[in-house]
Amino acid sequence: MSTVTEQVRASCPVEITLEVIGGRWKVLILRELLVGVKRFGELYRALPGVTQKMLTQQLREMEEARLVHRQVYQQVPPKVEYSLTPLGESLKPILDAMHDWGMQFLNRDGTL
Numbered sequence: 151m152s153t154v155t156e157q158v159r160a161s162c163p164v165e166i167t168l169e170v171i172g173g174r175w176k177v178l179i180l181r182e183l184l185v186g187v188k189r190f191g192e193l194y195r196a197l198p199g200v201t202q203k204m205l206t207q208q209l210r211e212m213e214e215a216r217l218v219h220r221q222v223y224q225q226v227p228p229k230v231e232y233s234l235t236p237l238g239e240s241l242k243p244i245l246d247a248m249h250d251w252g253m254q255f256l257n258r259d260g261t262l
Contacts, residue, residue, distance in 0.1 A: 170215050171241065175200055175208045177248070180234070180241055183218065187233045217241070 171177055175197065182188055182196050194205055209232060212218040217238035223229040 167244075170217070171244075173208070175204060176212060177245065179205075179208060179212065180217070180238065180245060183232060183234045183238065184242055184245065187231050189229070189231055193232065212238070 171180065178197055179193060182193055188196070190205070190209075193209075194200065194202060197205065200208075209218060209220070213220050215237075216235055219233050219235050221231045221233070223231075
């Protein structure tokens with residue numbers, strides 16, 4: 151399987167965005183990290199339905215895409231914190247627009 155970077159080079163801008171932040175969990179992880187630095191367990195508890203394996207996979211992909219920074223503290227037990235990089239933070243206007251659209255959609259008649 152090719153890396154996100156290799157896939158991005160062969161795609162149009164909308165496909166690039168979807169490749170980098172698409173799927174059920176990445177946008178929700180971004181939402182949580184926009185609030186501030188989180189440990190793995192905090193993210194896991196904030197995302198009902200995600201498995202530890204899926205969360206780990208999504209965080210690794212986002213780290214590879216340079217959206218997320220993983221800080222490992224050398225202590226016992228190990229401590230790992232996740233935060234957004236400046237590139238990850240640059241997605242805030244996109245997430246805000248998605249939020250606004252979702253609210254308008256729900257308010258149109260109150261059903262999905």
